[in-house]
Amino acid sequence: MMKDFSTTAPPLEVHDLTVAYDRRPVLYGIDLTVPAGSLTGIIGPNGAGKSTLLKAVLGLLPLSAGWVKIFGGPLAQHARRTGYVPQRESVDWDFPVNVMDVVLMGRYGHLPPGRRPGRADREIARACLDQVQMLPLAGRQIGNLSGGQRQRVFLARALAQESDLYFMDEPFAGVDAATEAAIIDLLRGMKDRGKTVVVVHHDLSTAQDYFDRLVLLNMRLVAAGPTAEVFTPELLQKTYGGRLTILSDVAQALGEER
């Protein structure tokens, strides 16, 4: 079942986005449009600003310049339609909550302040846990999970958000092969249901298989488009090769000048 998106604004539109840490620019003038129903991978070398791009788009970092539109408007207007899967290391896994508690957090965006998740929310959370084969571990403390299981919990939480646009930060990092296969199945299932998924990815060898669109990033946008057009030796060379170190040298010099 495909929705008709031709008349609606694209899920994500970024124009001239520039981000600086401590006055040292890490992303320059990014222009990007992500079409609805696509599975987009963001790839680039370490320090290319892949995670920074996600955080900037989600309003977690201040922009130095440019703007971001989510479904044609500001993020705050569409917070419910936007899901986020942070890097696993970004949270404290000793936190006193169990798997179910974490997945229920995905429902919080749908509840007014002061309202707790109810029976219907629990049902949704159970269904989402079932989709990632984690339902038997619903009551387990999150500290007692393996890396792959933790990632599945985060994905179940994202599913529970029932969003239309998802941002995922390195969901494949450090997971076992079975989890990796489960995650990619899940992402394809989401795409088939008309969801838009943007994934930060670090593994070049799988990028071509996993994503139908790619964004090549190295502090500035190298290329963005269908995988077949973008995943070429020239553009990859341009993304990972020596050319762009000139830019980072400039950034370094700017940083030292302070």
Add this chain to the structure above:
Amino acid sequence: MSGFIPPFAWQRVVVQPWTEDFNVSFWIVVMGFLVAAACGVVGTYLLLRRMALVGDAISHSILFGLVVAFMIFRSGGTMVMFVAAVATGLLTVGIIEFIHRQSRVKTDAAICIAFTTLFAAGVVLLSVAEMQGPVHLDAECVLYGEIAFVPLDPAVEVFGLVLGPAPVVRMVGVLVGLLVLATIFYKELLVTSFDPALARSLGIRAGVWHYGLMAVLSIVIVSVFEAVGAILAVAMLVVPPMFAAQLSDRLPVRFALVFLHAALSSLLGYQLSVWLNCSPAGAMVVVGAMLFLLAWAVTRPRRAAFPGWTAPS
């Protein structure tokens, strides 16, 4: 040694406080429990957010706010105290964040700069105020508190019903308010503590909840000031949640354990203070720390003492 530690006389240490001196013992133990419980509930969130040092900072810098409020309003009424506490608490957190953002100073150093400066300013102002005339703000009381004076405070009467000493009644109000807020906003506090980035992407503003928690923390600290003072308040913020964290991996159970710890440390601490003729507040903290050590020793081999309490896995 025998001259140093008084003999443990059952009659004097255990019987007398609960017969002849019942009114004094009762209110001290109740106050001790309320103080430890209120601090423990807020402290649980401080520990989860790795902000124990901020509790330390606010408990000291509040002296500055209290003295300023006292000089302006010439009164130590509850509302004046609360407003002064919240203002100073938020000012402290604001200064810490300002220093951290505007310079290369790391957070821990920024915390120390902010609160020691405010505390020092408070000490200076207090001396000035004391010289100018009768000021009912005692430096010693601010630092160490005196829970033993609590039963001496005039009792509060509502419609002819005698409720108890004013500080105890106020502390009940603070604890009940705290529990109501913690219950209503459980999910907001949970998600902003666990995953602030997710919270913000959900439209829950982590910053607002951060400052809200700091305001509540300031009110709790100022209301326990009279009883335990600035220094022991920090212990009360940190020790009960640490005890609870040793024994359970579930947040609701941790809150229950905080209350258990508060009751035990208050009662046993009071008995210890009667036995040794020492400060009840100090003895309560010592007992509280012992309880933590006990919990730690018991659970050392595993993470949780009572697997049944951590929900089946």
